Amino acid sequence: MILLNEILSKYPKEQEYLIEILLEYQTSKKNHYISSEDVASISKYLGVPESQVCSVISFYSLLSMKPKGKYVIQVCHDVPCFVNDSTSIYDKLVEILEINDGETTKDNLFTLEITECLGRCNEAPAMRVNNLVYVSLTPAKVEKIINDLRGEKK
Amino acid sequence: MIQMKLISKRFGSINPLSIDSYMNADGYKGLEKALKMHPNKIIDELEKSRIRGRGGAGFPAHTKVRALSKQSGDKYIVCNADEGEPGNFKDRSIMENDPHAIIEGMIILAYATGASKGIIYIRGEYQNAIMIMKASIKAAEEKGLIGENIQNKSFDFKIEVRSGAGSYVCGEEFSLIESIEGKPGRSRTKPPYPTEKGIHNLPTLINNVETFANFSHIILMGGDEFAKIGTKSSTGTKLISLSGNVKNKGLYEVPFGTSIRDVIFKLGKGVKNNRKIKMVQLGGAAGPIIPEYMLDMSIDFDRFENFDSKTGTGAIIVIDDRFDLFDILLINMKFFVNQSCGKCAPCREGHVQIVNLLNKFINHRATEKDLMSLENLANVIQQTSLCGLGQSSMTSIISSLRYFRDDYFSKVRY
Amino acid sequence: MINFKINNIDIACEENTTILAAARQHNIDIPTLCNYPDLEIKSECRVCVVEIDGRKKLFTSCSTIATEGMIINTNSPKVLNARKTIIELILANHDASCTACPKNLNCELQSLANKLGIDDNRFPTVLEVKPLDNKNPVLIRNINRCIKCGRCIDVCKNVQSMSVLDVMGRSKDIEITPAYGKFLSDEYCVYCGQCASVCPVGAIIEKDDTDPVWEAINNPHLHVVVQVAPAVRVSLGEEMGMEAGSIVTGKVVAALKYLGFDAVYDTDFTADLTILEEGTELITRVTTGGTLPMMTSCCPGWISFAEQRYPEILDHLSTCKSPQQMFGALAKSYYAEKMELKPKDIFVVSIMPCTAKKYESQRVEMRIDNVNPDVDVVLTTRELSKMIKQMGINFESIEEVPFDKPFGITTGAAAIFGATGGVMEAALRTVYEIVNKEELTNLDFKSVRGLEGLKEAEVELGGQKVKVAVAHTLENAKLMCEQVKAGTSPYTFIEVMCCPGGCIGGGGQPYGTTKEVRQKRIDAIYSVDENMEIRKSHKNPDILALYEDYLEKPNSHKAHHLLHTYYHARKK
Known part of the structure; x- marks a missing residue:
């Protein structure tokens, strides 16, 4: 809670900073989500009704009201990646993480999502892990990335 | 030499995080010249340059600028960096390689129109670009190029970066405005238009990143000189995001009028593994799908107008003959199912039904009646949707119904 | 005064009049759905579209201002087809078991479908049935009937300044609900029922205590x-x-x-x-x-x-x-x-x-x-x-x-x-x-x-x-x-x-x-x-x-x- 207040105090009490606040706060949280208590605090600070805050969170795909894993993996599946075999990247992730689109691993380490274009079509296929983008992927590369992240945990 | 580097000339040769590096490469010279001109004269130069917006639709850029300059009071200048159209990475490339070119263009427009508030709205997926733009704004502030009483010209201009949060439709002008106001990105009823009532109901001018990056070049070389580049209807150069199954994917800059074939084969070095081209999608998910025989078409807004879409973003996605038309259409349509804001009925309900119909084709269960339904529904979504998303999302269906009709018939069950 | 034509009839109206208003002044009927007098113009349902000569797209008459010399057709085949298609699309995501609905024969969607001659729907239903909100003594929200016209949000937010209801989610998944998708009884709702009063269908309705x-x-x-x-x-x-x-x-x-x-x-x-x-x-x-x-x-x-x-x-x-x-x-x-x-x-x-x-x-x-x-x-x-x-x-x-x-x-x-x-x-x-x-x-x-x-x-x-x-x-x-x-x-x-x-x-x-x-x-x-x-x-x-x-x-x-x-x- 202290953390949210710290973030809030940086912004003017105006609705136009709502998305900035939500993004900054969510990024700072380990499980990358906004809880209903957070919504209530933000709503109170900005004077924006809770229904509107929820409306905003539910509209944007980068915002969530459900807890996610420590690493949110977003695999691009739009045409430029698809024709560069992004399916094999996604399938590899499903295989090694044993989860599907929108799910989180039991150890709360990874959440897998299919996402919209990451704008790295020149280096397709691409995926994003939290704020870091990985490009020119192959299934082998993906396996190494996941192993590295798993190792990082230890 | 197919390429002509204007916007991308500094890419790779300067340090994007150093304003001095930019200034040593003619950076802010356009602004310096502009500040010595009368604001109206700047807009005249833009008009003479006949530059058209680089966001996709290709409207003459000076019209909006002039409209904004005529409004009084507080006004906004917004740089639309919500580059979410699949297949596009030109705006990201500009931000990451030459950020000050955008800022310079914005300051020039602020001076020309009397706007005091600037916002760069960058999609949330572009964290690196967000970081670079924020740092660049700070550097420009430190040089007194942004802030109060800029260069003793008694005009104030501030720029803030705002992040998107994962919504393609926010690239649409009014959705972008709503998002900047901290709301869900759902478009508004028009009129009034943004230059009349935009952010917080104040006059607002929105331009694409690439459009802004052009302004200092236009001022430096003069509108007439700029208009000599490209074609009669489309002046200047175009950044092309080339992707898909080509050997050399990447960003290229060519003058308007260059043929798509030249871009694919001379710059992209042709198709990987020497396969055949099955189809090429132009512009992105909201762009037309054309067959190989149409590749001699030149890159030109007038040509693109036939498609009534966002073809003008300059994305070229090459798809080889391993892929089926319906694979591509389905990905496009699922994309729009996810990205529709849900406000207007034809877009919200229509895309779901389009996907249903496509699945019928894919599963060889479609009848001739389904073909008619698909064609009808695609037209209705395009004709009646509230904003640019629904108005352009059907382009791949409508164009493929024209150029790949046999592919449809091959899946129809008689 | 602005002079223009609707369906070949010469029309004169004040400046800044919408096509819909002008048509109504001249007894020309253009069907509407999300439109409601006194509330904001939403132009969301797109049912009131008309064709304007020389323009490729169709325009919503509720929000488009008539201008000098416009030639408007409110009933061209293109317009009628678009309207019908839109209503069919809405019906395909609507619990259309009309006789089981309290708004039967009092439903704006039903009468519109009837008026447009819809007796069959080209589109299969895509409705995902969701539970009712009936935990309070006053109002029942049946989201399966909701057509997302936004009228209820408008009265709740703008007339009553309550903001109990808002749009959650996006695209086909949008729902009009209280915050967190909860029940009205979990919220600051005063049960004024203004939402029920403007709902064109049976999505918000008072509990029947007869x-x-x-x-x-x-x-x-x-x-x-x-x-x-x-x-x-x-x-x-x-x-x-x-x-x-x-x-x-x-x-x-x-x-x-x-x-x-x-x-x-x-x-x-x-x-x-x-x-x-x-x-x-x-x-x-x-x-x-x-x-x-x-x-x-x-x-x-x-x-x-x-x-x-x-x-x-x-x-x-x-x-x-x-x-x-x-x-x-x-x-x-x-x-x-x-x-x-x-x-x-x-x-x-x-x-x-x-x-x-x-x-x-x-x-x-x-x-x-x-x-x-x-x-x-x-x-x-x-x-x-x-x-x-x-x-x-x-x-x-x-x-x-x-x-x-x-x-x-x-x-x-x-x-x-x-x-x-x-x-x-x-x-x-x-x-x-x-x-x-x-x-x-x-x-x-x-x-x-x-x-x-x-x-x-x-x-x-x-x-x-x-x-x-x-x-x-x-x-x-x-x-x-x-x-x-x-x-x-x-x-x-x-x-x-x-x-x-x-x-x-x-x-x-x-x-x-x-x-x-x-x-x-x-x-x-x-x-x-x-x-x-x-x-x-x-x-x-x-x-x-x-x-x-x-x-x-x-x-x-x-x-x-x-x-x-x-x-x-x-x-x-």
Whole structure:
């Protein structure tokens, strides 16, 4: 809670900073989500009704009201990646993480999502892990990335 | 030499995080010249340059600028960096390689129109670009190029970066405005238009990143000189995001009028593994799908107008003959199912039904009646949707119904 | 003037007129769905599209301004096809089991589909059935019927400033729900029912409580009495196919008798009683330095709003129960004694223009025996019309009948309770005469009448100029509350009504309530007032007899026990 207040105090009490606040706060949280208590605090600070805050969170795909894993993996599946075999990247992730689109691993380490274009079509296929983008992927590369992240945990 | 580097000339040769590096490469010279001109004269130069917006639709850029300059009071200048159209990475490339070119263009427009508030709205997926733009704004502030009483010209201009949060439709002008106001990105009823009532109901001018990056070049070389580049209807150069199954994917800059074939084969070095081209999608998910025989078409807004879409973003996605038309259409349509804001009925309900119909084709269960339904529904979504998303999302269906009709018939069950 | 053509007819209209408005002015019908008079232009449903010559796309007539020389076609094959396709798309994501819907034959989507000749849908259903929100005593939200037109959000957010409802999610998954997708009962909802009133389909609807009423009527052991609120007599006619503003007082009484109620009484009677209690309370507060401004307490939506959002001003609320609850309390005390009935054998039904009254009747404070509700069931105007239709009563031709005694005589002051400003005017008529000890010659306090959101007046009371204010809609109530909270309110007495126009615009009134309809109902109310023999509450002989007989005097101990209540801060 202290953390949210710290973030809030940086912004003017105006609705136009709502998305900035939500993004900054969510990024700072380990499980990358906004809880209903957070919504209530933000709503109170900005004077924006809770229904509107929820409306905003539910509209944007980068915002969530459900807890996610420590690493949110977003695999691009739009045409430029698809024709560069992004399916094999996604399938590899499903295989090694044993989860599907929108799910989180039991150890709360990874959440897998299919996402919209990451704008790295020149280096397709691409995926994003939290704020870091990985490009020119192959299934082998993906396996190494996941192993590295798993190792990082230890 | 197919390429002509204007916007991308500094890419790779300067340090994007150093304003001095930019200034040593003619950076802010356009602004310096502009500040010595009368604001109206700047807009005249833009008009003479006949530059058209680089966001996709290709409207003459000076019209909006002039409209904004005529409004009084507080006004906004917004740089639309919500580059979410699949297949596009030109705006990201500009931000990451030459950020000050955008800022310079914005300051020039602020001076020309009397706007005091600037916002760069960058999609949330572009964290690196967000970081670079924020740092660049700070550097420009430190040089007194942004802030109060800029260069003793008694005009104030501030720029803030705002992040998107994962919504393609926010690239649409009014959705972008709503998002900047901290709301869900759902478009508004028009009129009034943004230059009349935009952010917080104040006059607002929105331009694409690439459009802004052009302004200092236009001022430096003069509108007439700029208009000599490209074609009669489309002046200047175009950044092309080339992707898909080509050997050399990447960003290229060519003058308007260059043929798509030249871009694919001379710059992209042709198709990987020497396969055949099955189809090429132009512009992105909201762009037309054309067959190989149409590749001699030149890159030109007038040509693109036939498609009534966002073809003008300059994305070229090459798809080889391993892929089926319906694979591509389905990905496009699922994309729009996810990205529709849900406000207007034809877009919200229509895309779901389009996907249903496509699945019928894919599963060889479609009848001739389904073909008619698909064609009808695609037209209705395009004709009646509230904003640019629904108005352009059907382009791949409508164009493929024209150029790949046999592919449809091959899946129809008689 | 702008000159243009619609369907080859020359049209001239003012500048800045929408195509839809211009067409309607010339009796050209363009179907609409999300459009609702008085609310924002949304242009979301896209049903009202028209073709403009030389333009490829179709344009929504509700939002497109007609310009000089435009050539418009409202019924071209392209337009008709688009409209039909859109309605089919909406129907494919709508629970279209019409006969199982309370809005059957009263549904805007259904009539539109019928009008456009849709008897088959090219699109398969994509509806994912979701659970109902029926955890509160008043409203049922059935999201499976929702067509996402946004009207409910508009009234909730902009008219009532409540923002209980909003759009959650995006694209095909959007839902109009309270925050977190929770239930209305989890939220600051005052159950004003304005959302239900504007919903074009059956997605938000009041709970149907007609069954327990039928059961009570058919139970020989129960003495079933019914009270009718002031606003119902000027609106029920609309449900029966009559003109807005028709005064149907005697017909309502006759119909209720026909339905089998044992006695039919007028809430106007307890409205008069309210004036005596509230007027006396006001005078006491003014003369003894009590909490001022005093704010009215007849409206349950407003009471909920104050309890939820402005707990710090609850002392400003009059302690008087609403006329409905005063009636309930009297029915189960005074009336029971008089009729020699046990209170538990009396079943009290209210016919109200209001959905929040259903909530009010269930409040624990509204039980004089601390166990049973004083008012057993509340029906809205719409629910009553349903009962009348079920019984096949020919309402228009039914012979008028007067209300039953002993609460038979009512006044014009009570009648105007149904309109915004009415309680204030009625109170002033009484308080003026009591305080100033002189007869009021001009009874009409015109400055507090009408649909203006905030109204004020100045009256001389006991040689002092006193300012009073009238607010309707919660948006305006909020302004009053903020002033009171800040201690800057210049007023002595404030009337607050939750719904636009007061009770005549209540959430339980006939569908299609617009500004125009509200005005007609208000006009009817004031004409009822004008035609009354007695127009001041304190001159009502039956009220005076009631005090003499039973209550002793206004604000007596007994009156306090039966007719007054208390409030408390609450979360939802």
